[in-house]
Amino acid sequence: MPTRSHANQLRAGRYSQSGQIYLLTAVTHLREPVFRDWRAGRLVVDQFRLAKSEGQADSLAWVVMPDHFHWLVELQNSTLPRLMLSTKSRSAREINAYLGRSGQxxxxxxxxxxxxxxxxLLAVARYIIANPLRAGLVKRVHDYSLWDAIWL
Structure with missing residues (x-):
């Protein structure tokens, strides 16, 4: 019997429910620290805002780290795969164009x-936005510019 890939096993139990709150994480290819460039990070944030304006999800909290993001959302009129596909594909196009590169x-x-x-939820949001502190990138959360939460 063929074995399923790890990614397929992760997707097997995935269920998208409108109104449900999810913590989403995506990682750059080869964990390249692209988001050390603030502008590249803001291009991802633009996609979070676009997802809200399109009615896909409401952003509750997020942080863009050098090589990944964490995004706390309340899913609206979308599915998790659709939300993440649109967010990742559009941000990839924008960031690759900005950096003058192509590829994955x-x-x-x-x-x-x-x-x-x-x-x-507030504790989950605090955990998300404290990522730069735990990673040793800053000494105070407010010294890191690529995060936000609706409670602040």
Missing amino acids: FWQKGFHDRAIRREEN
Whole structure:
């Protein structure tokens, strides 16, 4: 019997529910630290905003790290695969054009975790935006410019 790839195994139980809150993570190809360039990071943020304006998802909190992002969303009129495909493909085109390059930008797939209703959303958001602190990129969260949360 053929074995399924790890990515397919991750997708096997994936379920998209409108109104559900998810923590989404995507990583750059070969973990290249492209988002050390602030403007490249802002191009990803533009896609988060576009997803909201298109009614796909409401952004609750996010952080763009040098080689990945974490995005806390409430899914609206979309599915997780559709939301992430549009966010990753459009940001890849924009960032590659900005950097004058071509080719694969993101690693295939993404990680998602449904947030249970009993979880403290503010605590999840704080964990997300504290990533630059834990990574040693800054000494204070406010010294890092690529994050936001609706509670602040």
